[in-house]
Amino acid sequence: MRVPYHPAVSAPCAPSPASTPAPSGIDDASSITGIRADLLIPGRGEPVKQGAVVIRDARIAWAGAYRNLPPEYHHSVTFTHVPVVMPGMWDLHTHFGGLGRDVRFFDDPKALLPGAGVLAGAITVEDLRRTLEAGFTSIRELSGYAGYLAPGVEGGYIAGPNIYSSIAILSVTGGHGDIHDCLLDSVVQSGHTGGPFYLCDGVDECIKAVRVMVRRGAKCIKVCSSGGVLSLNDDPEDRQFSDEELKAIVDEAGRTGRRVAAHAIGKAGILAALRAGITSIEHGCYLDEEVAKIMKEKGAILIATRHIQESLLENHEGFPEKVKEKIEKIVPLTRANYDLAVKLGVRIALGTDMWNSDPAHPIAHGRNGMELRYAHKAGMKPLDIIEACTATSPEVLGKLAPLSGQLKEGYDADLIAVASNPLDDIEVLTKPENVTHVWRAGKLYKSPSTH
Ligand SMILES: [Zn+2]
Missing domain, CATH: 2.30.40.10 (Urease, subunit C, domain 1)
Known part of the structure; x- marks a missing residue:
C-alpha cells in the first residue's frame, strides 16, 4: 500500500510579478x-x-x-x-464491496457471511487509492464498505478520496436491494449487522432504517424507488416503496440534514421519488419530457451512470438470460434519454456506479473518468462537464455539503x-x-x- 506523503518536490517558477515586502501575517506553523x-x-x-x-x-x-x-x-x-x-473530481455513484475478487457484492451468498465485510474493506483500500490517483478526490458511495473506512482516510491511514457514504441501500423486501436467491433471513440479518443491503417495509421500518444509517455514519441516504437491472426477480419498470414510505424516508433524512438519492429507472419510480422530494435521480433511464420538466421545477439532479451501462452491454455474457434482456432494453433507452435531459437543461452531475475491484475490468475503480466521455457524447460541453463533476457535485449533499469542487x-x-x-x-x-x-x-x- 502506498501511504500519503507531504509535498516535497516543487519547481520554482519565474520571479514574482513585483518585488514586495516580505510576507506578513503568514503563520510559520502552517504549510x-x-x-x-x-x-x-x-x-x-x-x-x-x-x-x-x-x-x-x-x-x-x-x-x-x-x-x-x-x-x-x-x-x-x-x-x-x-x-x-x-x-479534484467527484464520482457521485460508487460501491466499494470487493466485487470481482474473493467476495461478491451482489447475488452471492458469500457476501452475507461473517467476515465478508472485513475482506471487502481490505480490498477497498487499494480501490480507494486508485480512485484518488485517477483525479477523484471525493466520492459518494451509495452502499458499500467504503463508508466504514472514511475515518481511516480522514486520519491519514489510507490514501483515498473524501468519502460521503449512504452505508447501505434501503430496499423493500423483494426489491432491487434484496438478494433474491438467498434465504430472506440471512439478507435481513446481514443488513442488521452492517451489510450493504437493508430491507425495510412500512413507514415505521423506513424511519428506523434512516436512523440506523445515520447511527452508522451515513452522510446521505440511498433508496430504491424502482426495480433494477441486475436484481433477478424485479422489473426496472416496477415501483418500489409507497409514496408514504418514500416521504417518511426523505423527511427523516431531512431531520439530520441528509439528502436522499433514489435508484430510479422506470418512469413511475422516478416520479414517485420526485414527489417525495428526493435530491438525486440515479440512472433515470425512462426520463422523458414530463420527467425533465418536473426535475427542473424541483431542482433535482440527474446522475445517469452511463459508463456502467455501456460496459454491461458490451460484457453481459456471464449474466442470466433475464438480466441480459433487461440490459439490452435499458441501455439504448438511457442513451437517448440522457441526450434529451442535456437538451432540456436538466441539472446533471456525474456518477459511474463503479463496483469492480479487478483493475482489468471495464468498471474497475480508477476508471471513473470514463463517465465524462458519455456526458460529452450526450451533448455537454467540456466546461459544463467539468462543472458537473466538480462544483455541482457537493450540492447533492445539501446541508452536509463541504466547501469543495x-x-x-x-x-x-x-x-x-x-x-x-x-x-x-x-x-x-x-x-x-x-x-x-x-x-x-x-x-x-x-x-x-x-x-
Ligand atoms: Zn449503484
Whole structure:
C-alpha cells in the first residue's frame, strides 16, 4: 500500500510579478504550497490563463490570475508549475464491496457471511487509492464498505478520496436491494449487522432504517424507488416503496440534514421519488419530457451512470438470460434519454456506479473518468462537464455539503493537475495517467516523481 506523503518536490517558477515586502501575517506553523498553471479551470465560471492557487494547510488560501497574486505570497511560496489545474473530481455513484475478487457484492451468498465485510474493506483500500490517483478526490458511495473506512482516510491511514457514504441501500423486501436467491433471513440479518443491503417495509421500518444509517455514519441516504437491472426477480419498470414510505424516508433524512438519492429507472419510480422530494435521480433511464420538466421545477439532479451501462452491454455474457434482456432494453433507452435531459437543461452531475475491484475490468475503480466521455457524447460541453463533476457535485449533499469542487478561497484544497487541456479534448480526463498531480486536503498524493 502506498501511504500519503507531504509535498516535497516543487519547481520554482519565474520571479514574482513585483518585488514586495516580505510576507506578513503568514503563520510559520502552517504549510503553504503554491501551484502555477498555464490554465486554471475554477470548477464554476470561466477558465483563467496563467493562473495560480495557494494552499494553506487543508484549504485554498487564494486562487486567480497569477498577475493578481497578493503580495504576501510573492516571496513566501514556492510554486509548482503545471499545464492545467482544476478542482479534484467527484464520482457521485460508487460501491466499494470487493466485487470481482474473493467476495461478491451482489447475488452471492458469500457476501452475507461473517467476515465478508472485513475482506471487502481490505480490498477497498487499494480501490480507494486508485480512485484518488485517477483525479477523484471525493466520492459518494451509495452502499458499500467504503463508508466504514472514511475515518481511516480522514486520519491519514489510507490514501483515498473524501468519502460521503449512504452505508447501505434501503430496499423493500423483494426489491432491487434484496438478494433474491438467498434465504430472506440471512439478507435481513446481514443488513442488521452492517451489510450493504437493508430491507425495510412500512413507514415505521423506513424511519428506523434512516436512523440506523445515520447511527452508522451515513452522510446521505440511498433508496430504491424502482426495480433494477441486475436484481433477478424485479422489473426496472416496477415501483418500489409507497409514496408514504418514500416521504417518511426523505423527511427523516431531512431531520439530520441528509439528502436522499433514489435508484430510479422506470418512469413511475422516478416520479414517485420526485414527489417525495428526493435530491438525486440515479440512472433515470425512462426520463422523458414530463420527467425533465418536473426535475427542473424541483431542482433535482440527474446522475445517469452511463459508463456502467455501456460496459454491461458490451460484457453481459456471464449474466442470466433475464438480466441480459433487461440490459439490452435499458441501455439504448438511457442513451437517448440522457441526450434529451442535456437538451432540456436538466441539472446533471456525474456518477459511474463503479463496483469492480479487478483493475482489468471495464468498471474497475480508477476508471471513473470514463463517465465524462458519455456526458460529452450526450451533448455537454467540456466546461459544463467539468462543472458537473466538480462544483455541482457537493450540492447533492445539501446541508452536509463541504466547501469543495471549486478553486476558491476557503474551499477544500482538493485539486488536480492535468497534462493537457481537457477543454480541448475531454478524453484527457478519462485516462488516470494524464492526471499528473493530486492534492487532497492540501496534501500531495500523486506527482510525476512518485509514478
Ligand atoms: Zn449503484
